[in-house]
Amino acid sequence: MSKSRFTNIVCESFNKTFGEFKTCRLNVLGRGVIGVQLHLKLFIVPIHTVSSNLGVMRRYNGFRPFMYNTTIDFCKFAKQSKKMSLEKLVFDAIATRSNLNHTCPYTHDIIVDNLVFHDRFLQTLPLPQGEYKIQMLFGSENIWRVQVDIFILREE
Template identity: 35%
Template sequence: MFSTGTILFLLVILIFDITQISSKFEFTNIKCSSKDKNFVEFEYCYIKSVNRSYKYISMKTRLRSLPINEATARLQILRRFRSFMPITMNVTVEICKFMTDKKSIFNPMLELFNDATKKYTNLNHTCPYDHDIVIDKLPTHYLNQHFTNVLPLPPGEYAFHSIWLIKGIERYTFMIYGTIS
């Protein structure tokens, strides 16, 4: 019915089409809220759209009670079905211990978040933190590499939820919303 040349040609076209399928991550919203304005306040927290293909987020957290020697973060990825539902475990990490010895606390989700943000934040050093926390121009294409190539997520609406506790008290939260298409 088909010659081997025709079958080989169709197979090459099919393989080429499969390898060309790619996902695209895009920011849709960011929400930052301080629970204790006397302790921490957001100077800015926004998404900037430079053009259709280049968006980034920037955030500056002004800490009023320095130095910080004890910080904990709760991290979770949510996916929207009818409402946002958790798709990963709620990971709680003591930031000072994690930054001191990243090998002792092995968690693939923490490694993914650390790799995804280390080039764009000043949080990547050991305690004490005696300065404001900044995420500066974290672009979508950088997160796209991490969340669609490393962690194969299906298309949909997602949210990254982060709660930060300093000295055991919840001080601030931020949510980053995005879509994968």
């Protein structure tokens, strides 16, 4: 039986006039249970266009690209995400504990409240044990605005 958990989170806003992270941390919720707590305060709303880049990296003498890196129109994806994909797995997991569970426009701050990594998120995408970084870039109006890097340790 494999066990995975969050080990770190790093959030960066590239433009402080667009938005700023008020909270970006991991919380210990119980023995071996780690949750992501994130609050992005948005200063320019409503947001009608959102681009998202999702990349997975694995640690081999530093983090190297591993298997996946794609950019999507997040607003279109939120409306029509029927097919199974890594983006759908990641964003369905985030939607369970956030206010990102609707389509554009976004007129409010972005909040993720104690998202816990469950191995069932990866049932259709088994990963070998190791250290991983999931890098998520979000932008609007064709400008990258924020980056969130989540680090995961996968053990057997």
